[in-house]
Amino acid sequence: MSEKRIIHIKFSEFRSLSELEKDDNELVSAAREASGKAYAPYSGFMVGAAIRLNSGKIIMGANVENAAFPSGICAERSAISNSVSNYPDDYPVAIAVAARTADGFTEDYVSPCGSCRQVIAEEETRTGREIRLILSGRDTAAVISGISSLLPLQFNKQHLRPGRP
Numbered sequence: 001m002s003e004k005r006i007i008h009i010k011f012s013e014f015r016s017l018s019e020l021e022k023d024d025n026e027l028v029s030a031a032r033e034a035s036g037k038a039y040a041p042y043s044g045f046m047v048g049a050a051i052r053l054n055s056g057k058i059i060m061g062a063n064v065e066n067a068a069f070p071s072g073i074c075a076e077r078s079a080i081s082n083s084v085s086n087y088p089d090d091y092p093v094a095i096a097v098a099a100r101t102a103d104g105f106t107e108d109y110v111s112p113c114g115s116c117r118q119v120i121a122e123e124e125t126r127t128g129r130e131i132r133l134i135l136s137g138r139d140t141a142a143v144i145s146g147i148s149s150l151l152p153l154q155f156n157k158q159h160l161r162p163g164r165p
């Protein structure tokens with residue numbers, strides 16, 4: 001017999017960036033700054049991500065596109081590669097994302113793509129800590145306490161190596 005399961009997700013939505021906590025607001029500013037460094041000649045969609053490490057250090061990343069489209073990388077993965085390879089002993093406590101087009105910052109808050117969700121999930125697994133997500137738009141934001149809300153029933157190392165650490 002089957003059993004119905006319901007997964008609820010909980011997040012906070014803000015109608016103004018000024019309502020964000022100070023640390024979150026600062027991280028959105030860093031993500032906005034990072035979006036200015038994107039290389040997005042094909043989509044014109046410039047994304048920035050900023051990671052706050054536990055030490056307080058802020059690491060930034062932007063999307064880097066390629067004429068061979070699948071070789072491009074998103075801002076979130078760019079920032080995570082940067083932080084893991086340069087600060088492997090530190091760990092992310094939060095990541096903010098912002099995106100802009102020629103018309104300015106997107107009106108709606110941007111949400112990470114499926115591949116980025118998977119990579120953020122792996123980083124939570126690697127560090128054993130949840131990563132706070134701050135998704136921002138022109139004057140809107142969503143704050144989510146960890147990736148499990150955006151990636152329920154995630155595939156992780158437990159599936160590859162059941163019962164092992």
Ligand code: THU
Nearest residue numbers: 043045047063074075111112113
């Ligand atoms: N992109 C990101 O960098 N992050 C997201 O969360 C969504 C999409 C990039 C990939 C591509 O360079 C461009 O935005 C358009 O999809």
